[in-house]
Amino acid sequence: MSSMSRDGCIDYRDALIMKRLSEFSYVLLVTGGKGGVGKSTIASTAALILSQSSNRTGLLDLDLNGPSACLLLGVDESPMEAEDGLIPPSVGGVKVMSVDLFAKGRPLPLTGGAKEEVVKEMMALTSFGRLDYLVVDTPPGTGDELLTITRLTKQVGGAIVVTTSSPLSISVARRVIEILGSMNYRIIGVVENMSRGEDDSLSRRLAAEAGVESLGAIPFDAEIMVGGGKKGPEKLLSTVFARSLREKLRKAGLKVV
Amino acid sequence: MLVAGVKVMDGPNMLRHMHEYTIAVGVVDSLKNFSKSSGRRVKSFRVFVGELSMLNLEVLRGALEKLIKHSDAADAVFSVEVERARVICGSCGYVMSFGEVVEDLDDQEKEVIHFLPELIASYGACRICGSKDLRIESGRGVSIRDVVYV
Numbered sequence: 001m002s003s004m005s006r007d008g009c010i011d012y013r014d015a016l017i018m019k020r021l022s023e024f025s026y027v028l029l030v031t032g033g034k035g036g037v038g039k040s041t042i043a044s045t046a047a048l049i050l051s052q053s054s055n056r057t058g059l060l061d062l063d064l065n066g067p068s069a070c071l072l073l074g075v076d077e078s079p080m081e082a083e084d085g086l087i088p089p090s091v092g093g094v095k096v097m098s099v100d101l102f103a104k105g106r107p108l109p110l111t112g113g114a115k116e117e118v119v120k121e122m123m124a125l126t127s128f129g130r131l132d133y134l135v136v137d138t139p140p141g142t143g144d145e146l147l148t149i150t151r152l153t154k155q156v157g158g159a160i161v162v163t164t165s166s167p168l169s170i171s172v173a174r175r176v177i178e179i180l181g182s183m184n185y186r187i188i189g190v191v192e193n194m195s196r197g198e199d200d201s202l203s204r205r206l207a208a209e210a211g212v213e214s215l216g217a218i219p220f221d222a223e224i225m226v227g228g229g230k231k232g233p234e235k236l237l238s239t240v241f242a243r244s245l246r247e248k249l250r251k252a253g254l255k256v257v
Numbered sequence: 258m259l260v261a262g263v264k265v266m267d268g269p270n271m272l273r274h275m276h277e278y279t280i281a282v283g284v285v286d287s288l289k290n291f292s293k294s295s296g297r298r299v300k301s302f303r304v305f306v307g308e309l310s311m312l313n314l315e316v317l318r319g320a321l322e323k324l325i326k327h328s329d330a331a332d333a334v335f336s337v338e339v340e341r342a343r344v345i346c347g348s349c350g351y352v353m354s355f356g357e358v359v360e361d362l363d364d365q366e367k368e369v370i371h372f373l374p375e376l377i378a379s380y381g382a383c384r385i386c387g388s389k390d391l392r393i394e395s396g397r398g399v400s401i402r403d404v405v406y407v
């Protein structure tokens with residue numbers, strides 16, 4: 001990073017990004033591949049739980065086509081501009097940065113290279129300050145956002161891979177694990193979400209085969225569907241879902257009380 | 258710092274060119290990092306400022322001059338130049354200029370583009386066919402080019 005390309009160009013954002021990253025003790029990447037398995041709900045709730053446990057916490061929503069952190073947590077303020085960059089709004093003690101703070105619900109027809117630009121710009125400009133945890137929500141699939149953030153945060157990052165028990169979701173999660181593995185990105189565990197029974201053997205087998213830890217299952221919890229809005233954080237934290245997630249985060253070795 | 262903060266999208270009067278300062282820090286830090294890792298000294302470089310970023314060139318130049326004085330590139334010569342914007346419509350191929358892109362935007366919307374130029378497609382569309390399939394070919398942000406070192 002921060003090296004010069006052969007034609008004598010330097011991307012100034014790399015230096016800013018390195019400086020920002022040096023202020024984060026840990027970057028928690030919430031991935032999973034398949035759409036709708038609960039990545040965003042887990043990322044937002046995990047950020048709230050970490051903050052509640054007295055960690056300085058940020059949430060970076062990198063789902064550039066379908067950002068959801070602002071809706072889930074009821075954030076509608078704009079970032080503040082300061083000399084050091086953009087200071088994100090806080091909710092429940094969590095500093096939240098999302099492209100939706102700028103797009104405000106408008107469509108986001110971003111593709112390919114444009115996504116990489118936006119990810120880098122958000123990383124370079126956002127002044128989270130010192131953080132114990134930066135939680136990153138990622139989009140479905142293994143596109144530009146995931147690859148860019150993986151490349152940038154390899155030194156300080158660990159990924160949680162979210163899946164459901166459906167074979168389709170498991171197979172997508174397997175691919176994500178392979179990709180993260182190929183980039184030497186640390187995987188702290190597989191979580192099975194929306195579990196409806198006792199049987200979490202498929203996600204356990206996936207973890208075992210991939211040589212990563214299985215963190216167990218989070219039950220299906222109809223209550224979280226009614227979350228969102230200004231009361232979002234409180235509601236999310238009071239659910240069975242959150243209680244279960246808290247236990248998984250502790251199992252993964254994160255500082256959670 | 259929060260006190261000095263200005264809410265993004267509060268309009269142009271509130272703009273105090275803090276973004277220029279952040280970028281200048283990034284540029285000078287990049288040159289420092291380059292010198293440190295290569296053992297070379299930067300003699301000259303050119304800074305190109307994409308029109309879509311709507312940065313104030315004088316403020317950026319001033320911030321660079323100030324910061325560079327205290328770096329190991331203190332006597333490097335540099336220029337700050339504008340890079341014209343070219344935004345291409347993926348549907349009909351029409352190429353929009355900066356003026357055409359920002360024509361219908363209000364100040365708050367311009368401020369969003371100032372930070373994230375890629376969001377032009379969220380706030381606007383191709384003026385010929387209305388498509389939101391827009392790609393920035395040039396003139397998005399700040400780039401450091403033609404770095405000469407010894």
Ligand SMILES: Nc1ncnc2c1ncn2[C@@H]1O[C@H](COP(=O)(O)OP(=O)(O)OP(=O)(O)O)[C@@H](O)[C@H]1O
Pocket residue numbers: 032034035036037038039040041042063066068138139140193194195218219220221222224225241
């Ligand atoms: N444990 C759970 N029990 C019940 N519903 C859940 C659970 N986890 C998530 N959901 C619901 O499933 C839906 C999808 O969740 P979410 O948006 O977090 O998934 P995602 O993986 O981020 O989706 P996308 O891939 O589209 O970004 C939401 O309506 C959410 O409320």
Ligand SMILES: [Mg+2]
Pocket residue numbers: 039040041063068137138139140
């Ligand atoms: Mg999501």
Ligand SMILES: [Zn+2]
Pocket residue numbers: 346347348349350351383384385386387388
């Ligand atoms: Zn067109």
